[in-house]
Amino acid sequence: MDMRLRAFMNSIRTLGCLAAVSCWVCVASIVSAAESEQVSVQSAEKAQSSEDRFFADCPRGQRVILHDEQSPVDMHSVLYTTLGLLELEVVRVADWLIDLLWPGPGPTPFRKSMRGVRGQFSKLPHWTPVRRLGELVDALQLPELSISDATATYSLAGGGERGPAGGILHRADRLIDWTQHVTGDINRAGGWILGQTQGLIPWAMPERLVDGTQWLVIRTFNTVSIMATRAIDQGINSVEMTTEGFLNIAYRRPHRELTVFLRLPTSVYRAHELWFLEHNTRVIIGTPEAFAQTTHARLGHGRRRVIPDDWPNIELAKVDHLVVMLSPALMQRAPEFLHGYVVPAAWVLGE
Secondary structure, eight states: OHHHHHHHHHHHHHHHHHHHHHHHHHHHHHHHHHHHHHHHHHHHHHHHHHHHHHTTTSOOOOOOOOOOTTOTTSHHHHHHHHHHHHTSBHHHHHHHHHHHTSSSSOOOHHHHHHHHHHHHHHTSOOOHHHHHHHHHHHHHTSTTOBGGGGTOSOBOSSOBTTBOOBSHHHHHHHHHHHHHHHHHHHHHHHHHHTTOTTOSOOOOHHHHHHHHHHHHHHHHHHHHHHHHHHHHHHHHHHHHHHHHHHHTTTOOOOGGGGOEEEEEEHHHHHHTHHHHHHTTTSOEEEOHHHHHTSOTTTTOSSSSOOOOTTOOOOOGGGOSEEEEEEOHHHHHTSOGGGGGGEEOHHHHHTO
16 A cells, blocks of 8 residues: 555656646746747847938938829729718708717607608508509609709619619609509590590500610610719829829839849859959949948949948958849849849848
């Protein structure tokens, strides 16, 4: 019994030691990772500050951007926002204004009144005069009446099989349908009085002609509306692009975007030294320490290089790496082998 107890206690001690060691290793790993991350952040900030210092004296023009779909002042956004506001139903806006003054849930009196009238109207007998009265109210589209209906013939309010159903034109189309229904009722009633089962005028061609004309007018109007909308959109794009180009005539890309750095081992530089000598008027060659102590403005903003008087002479036998500064246009004509040595500016200027 004592032997089993001792063995059990030893097992407990062993497990405790393993747990303590595991906890210590986890804590040490977390601390080490945090320190490494902090060092990396500090190094990145230092490199970024060195890059900012290098390009600090360079011209910094801001490009004017007119077409920005995310901007509320974009011409497209202003146009579509205005059209959207004009599409708001008058009844809905009136309810909103009353709801603002009412504590708690809004009463929406106008819409509730209209729903109440519709509910009571649906309980009336389904006689022909009652149905025609309901069709007349539906044709007028009073609940969908918006501000834009008073100034335009096209609106997105409502809808149906024929497409957008708001606006004066579509109200007129529905009123014509209502008129056809009423005249048809009168025609059938007159025929019933005279004993003619097909009505006073049995010929259905006038009604079909009116329906065809309505369909053609609606389709033509919708097509023309879509074409006009696209033309307006393209016109706005043209105006924005033209104005943007005019405002950015004097804009030049930041020198930070027009500068390429190569970090070359000395052996690679020697292998391509003839190419560098051929373009020696457009490249700056130096050590990382020399670049870290100067600025882009001192080395020349344009294509022509400017070597400062205090620029150190390079002794290839005493350095392991060289830094070459050139333009992206010249880099495109450089030997393909050199493209693998392009490095970010912060890697060079942060040393």
